[in-house]
Amino acid sequence: xxxxxxxxxxxxxxxxxxxxxxxxCGFKPEWLWQDDSFEAKDYAYFVVPGGFSYGDYLRCGSLAxxxxxxxxxxxxxxxxxxxxxxxxxxxxxxxxxxxxxxxVRNESQRFIDDWAELKVENKSxxxxxxxxxxxxxxxxxxxxxxAGDDELKKLEDNGQIWMRYMDNPNGSLKDIAGxxxxxxxxCGLMPHPERALLEWxxxxxxxxxxxxxxx
Amino acid sequence: MxxxxxxxxxxxxxxxxxxxxxxxxxxxxxxxxxxARVGKYVELQVxxxxxxxxxxxxxxxxxxxxxxxxxxxFELEIVKA
Numbered sequence: 001x002x003x004x005x006x007x008x009x010x011x012x013x014x015x016x017x018x019x020x021x022x023x024x025c026g027f028k029p030e031w032l033w034q035d036d037s038f039e040a041k042d043y044a045y046f047v048v049p050g051g052f053s054y055g056d057y058l059r060c061g062s063l064a065x066x067x068x069x070x071x072x073x074x075x076x077x078x079x080x081x082x083x084x085x086x087x088x089x090x091x092x093x094x095x096x097x098x099x100x101x102x103x104v105r106n107e108s109q110r111f112i113d114d115w116a117e118l119k120v121e122n123k124s125x126x127x128x129x130x131x132x133x134x135x136x137x138x139x140x141x142x143x144x145x146x147a148g149d150d151e152l153k154k155l156e157d158n159g160q161i162w163m164r165y166m167d168n169p170n171g172s173l174k175d176i177a178g179x180x181x182x183x184x185x186x187c188g189l190m191p192h193p194e195r196a197l198l199e200w201x202x203x204x205x206x207x208x209x210x211x212x213x214x215x
Numbered sequence: 216m217x218x219x220x221x222x223x224x225x226x227x228x229x230x231x232x233x234x235x236x237x238x239x240x241x242x243x244x245x246x247x248x249x250x251a252r253v254g255k256y257v258e259l260q261v262x263x264x265x266x267x268x269x270x271x272x273x274x275x276x277x278x279x280x281x282x283x284x285x286x287x288x289f290e291l292e293i294v295k296a
Contacts, residue, residue, distance in 0.1 A: 058255075059283055066280055095283070102285045105232045146229065146286060171230070 001028045002044035004210075007073065007089075009034040009064040013051035014086065017194040018210075022047075024197060025210040034067040040076035045125070045213035048073070048089030050139075050192060060103060060142050061091030070096050082125040082213040083186045087140055090178070090188030099181055099188045100155060101147035103140075107171025111141040115202070116191055117166035118177055122159040124187045125213040134205040136191035138169060143190040145176040155179060162187055217263055218294035219273035221281055224254035229286045257281055258294060266293050 004022040008015050008031055015031070022029040032038055032046075040046075053064035064070065070092070077083055077098055085093035093099040106112060116138045120127055147155070152174055155161050162178035170190075178189030193206030225231040233253035241248055259276060263269040273291050282289045 058281070062280055062283070102283055104229065104286060107230065107232070109232045109236060144230075148285065 001026070003028045003030050003042050005030055005032045005038065005043045005046040007032045007034070007046065007048045007069050009051075009053035009067065009069075009092075011052040011055050012049055012088070014049040014088075014192065014194065015051070017192075018047045018049045018086075021194045021197050021206075021210040025207075027210075032069050032072075034064065034069045036072070037068050038072045040072070040079055040081050043076070043081065045082040045084065046073060046076060048083070048085040048092050049194075050087030050089055053088055053092060056088075056142075059095065061088060061093075061095040064088075064092045065095035074098060077181070077183075077186050080183065080185050084126050084209065084213070085186075085188040086192055086194065087143075087190055090190055091142065093186060093188045098186050099179055100151055100160070101145055101176075101179060103142050103190070104144045104146050105142050106140070106144050106169075111139075112143070112169050113137075113139045114169065116169060116177065118163045118191060119166055120163045121161045122180070122184075124162055124180055124184060126187055126193075126209045127162075128208070128212045130205065130208050133166075134163075135196070135203050136193055136206055137195040137202075138191045140170070140190055143172065144170045145172040145174075145179070145190075147173065158182055160184070163189060163191075216260055217266060217269035218296075219259045219261060219269050220292045220294045221257040221259065221273060221277050222254065222290045222292065223257070223277075223282045223287050224252055224289075226286055226288055254287070269293070 196203040196206035
């Protein structure tokens with residue numbers, strides 16, 4: 001059975017949800033602790049879950065980005081393994097420069113906990129059979145995507161914008177909810193697909209994210 | 216031992232939500248200012264003999280993790296005892 005590697009840091013709190021999602025989708029989940037080094041080859045894909053890694057100290061994701069586990073993840077990324085960062089995981093991937101841009105405080109200065117309508121703009125390893133319009137929960141205080149004008153243009157031109165909000169909740173530039181690296185194997189999004197897995201959760205649009213990324 | 220202060224501020228082109236909140240409160244209390252910006256200050260005590268060496272080390276540390284050039288700028292200063 002293929003394994004799914006789930007990174008955990010001090011303050012990660014969506015890790016159990018990802019574990020359940022991987023199990024529901026027929027994978028064998030495995031914890032990867034912040035201080036661990038690992039070999040990528042045994043894994044179908046990697047997840048950097050949400051939470052408040054290192055208490056959001058300094059900048060969201062900035063301290064988690066410098067851990068040994070992230071060094072191993074960078075090697076996995078270079079080998080083309082699919083990697084998804086969700087919410088704080090997205091922030092960590094940006095701070096590690098595995099993804100472009102940065103997430104800053106919501107324009108409203110409020111923490112937002114809601115459902116968001118999204119438009120999937122470009123194909124990724126995690127959304128091969130996902131429709132163009134999906135609905136996922138969001139829960140973040142610092143989810144406003146920011147990048148310089150040149151970077152934003154590059155993201156548009158290269159098809160690296162993964163998804164956009166239909167109704168921008170946080171002031172993200174270009175309504176961006178998720179982006180990919182230029183190789184399209186590293187994907188980050190603020191919404192939580194693991195919270196829309198089964199009908200009783202209020203939606204199932206997140207289910208395919210955890211089914212498909214196996215290489 | 217030399218102490219170096221690292222003063223980190225949000226870039227002008229980045230919306231500084233904390234600064235905006237401070238501005239609003241000051242205005243509500245009759246203390247209007249043209250602009251307030253909120254950043255952070257990190258004090259590093261480094262094991263260097265010269266101020267130049269201490270500044271060089273602090274510069275490397277700031278660029279390594281303390282600031283994000285996309286959204287912030289930083290300045291270094293020697294902290295006098």
